[in-house]
Amino acid sequence: MAKNKRDIDLKVKQDELESTASRLFLSLGYDGTSMNRIARELGVAPNTLYWYYASKDELLVGVLNRQMSQTLVRLPTIVDKPLKEKMAWALREFEQSRELVATVHARLEQSEVIREWHDQFHRFVEAAVIHTLQADGVARERAAMLATVGTFLVEGLLAHPHSESQREAILQWFTESALPA
Amino acid sequence: MAKNKRDIDLKVKQDELESTASRLFLSLGYDGTSMNRIARELGVAPNTLYWYYASKDELLVGVLNRQMSQTLVRLPTIVDKPLKEKMAWALREFEQSRELVATVHARLEQSEVIREWHDQFHRFVEAAVIHTLQADGVARERAAMLATVGTFLVEGLLAHPHSESQREAILQWFTESALPA
DNA sequence: ACCTGAACACCGTTCAAGT
DNA sequence: ACCTGAACACCGTTCAAGT
Numbered sequence A, B: 001m002a003k004n005k006r007d008i009d010l011k012v013k014q015d016e017l018e019s020t021a022s023r024l025f026l027s028l029g030y031d032g033t034s035m036n037r038i039a040r041e042l043g044v045a046p047n048t049l050y051w052y053y054a055s056k057d058e059l060l061v062g063v064l065n066r067q068m069s070q071t072l073v074r075l076p077t078i079v080d081k082p083l084k085e086k087m088a089w090a091l092r093e094f095e096q097s098r099e100l101v102a103t104v105h106a107r108l109e110q111s112e113v114i115r116e117w118h119d120q121f122h123r124f125v126e127a128a129v130i131h132t133l134q135a136d137g138v139a140r141e142r143a144a145m146l147a148t149v150g151t152f153l154v155e156g157l158l159a160h161p162h163s164e165s166q167r168e169a170i171l172q173w174f175t176e177s178a179l180p181a
Numbered sequence C, D: 001a002c003c004t005g006a007a008c009a010c011c012g013t014t015c016a017a018g019t
Helices: A005-028 A035-042 A046-052 A056-078 A083-107 A112-135 A140-159 A164-178 B005-028 B035-042 B046-052 B056-078 B083-107 B112-135 B140-159 B164-178
Strands: none
Touching: A005 A035, A005 A046, A005 A056, A005 A083, A035 A046, A035 A056, A056 A083, A056 A112, A083 A112, A083 A140, A083 A164, A083 B083, A112 A140, A140 A164, A140 B140, A140 B164, A164 B140, B005 B035, B005 B046, B005 B056, B005 B083, B035 B046, B035 B056, B056 B083, B056 B112, B083 B112, B083 B140, B083 B164, B112 B140, B140 B164
C-alpha cells in the first residue's frame, strides 16, 4: 500500500477528511453531522467527499479505523497490567466515542460495510482478551465465554451513565469471578 | 385517563397507528421507515401523524410502550422461575426488537423523550431484578450491582449474534457466579 | 376535533462537466 | 486524477385551510 506519490497523497488527503469528520462526529453525533457540514468545514464541495468515500458509512469506517489505530498506539502501555486495569483502560479509551459505538450498533443491519468493520473489531478484541485470560490460567473454552462477557460489560458501561463506584464494583466482581483464585 | 368517549376514541386511534408503526419499525427499522410510509399504510396524509404525536421519536415511544405492555402481560408466567430462566425469557421477548433496542441507544443523546423512556425502563427492569436477587438471598447492594451486570449481558446478547450454546454458557456462568451456593 | 395540500429546510447521493 | 454546480429523490416537520 502507498507504493508511490499518488497513494501517499491519497492517504494524506483521507487523513485530513477523517480528522475533520472525526471531530464533528464526536461532537455532533453521526446523524447530527451532515456531509454538507463536513465539506463546508473542509472548504470543499459536498460531493467531493464522494470521490474519497463511496458513502457516509464508509467515511465512518475510516474514522473508526483512525480511532482504533490511535488506541493501538497506546495499547503497549497496559499490556502487562492485570485484567481489571485493562478493562478500565479500554473504558477510558472508548468513552469519548460512546455515541459512535451506539451508532455502529444501530447501523449494523442497514450497512454492510459497518457490519464488516464491527465483526472484525469484535474478533480482534475477543482474541486479545482470550489471550490474556489464557495467560492467567483460564481454560481455552471458558476464556472465550468470559471474553464475550467482558466485552458486553464494557459496552454496557459505555452505553449507560454510571458512577465511578459502580464501575469499580462491576469490574472487581467480574475479574474476581472470572479468574482462578 | 380515558374518562369519556373522546379519550377512548383517541386511544383506539393511537393503538391503530402504533400497531402499524410497530410492524414497519420491526421489519424495516426505525430509520428505514419514513413517516410517509406509515401514513400511506394507514391511508392518511403524512402530517396527520403529527396530530397524534409531536415527533417521530414520540411515535417510537408509543410503540415501545405498546411492546412493553404486551411483555408485561406475559411476565406472570415466569415470575416464580429461577433467575436463569427469567433471563432466557427476557432474551426471547426482546429478540424481535433487537434493532429497536439499538435505535433507542443510538438516539439517547439526540432525543429527550427517548432518553426519558430509556431511563424509566431501566429503573423498572433493575428494580425487578434486584427484587428477584434479594429473594434469592443476595444482599441489597450486591443485588443492585448484579442487576446492572445482568442487564448488560442481556443487552449484549441482544445486540450481537450468538449460538444457543454461547447464550447457555453465559447465562449459566452468570447465575451461578451471582447466586449464593 | 380531526385531517389535508402544499410547502420548508434539509438530507445523502449522482452525474455531467470542468481542469 | 480530482473537484464542482446542479440536480434528484427523499426526509421530518410546519402551517394555513378545510370540515
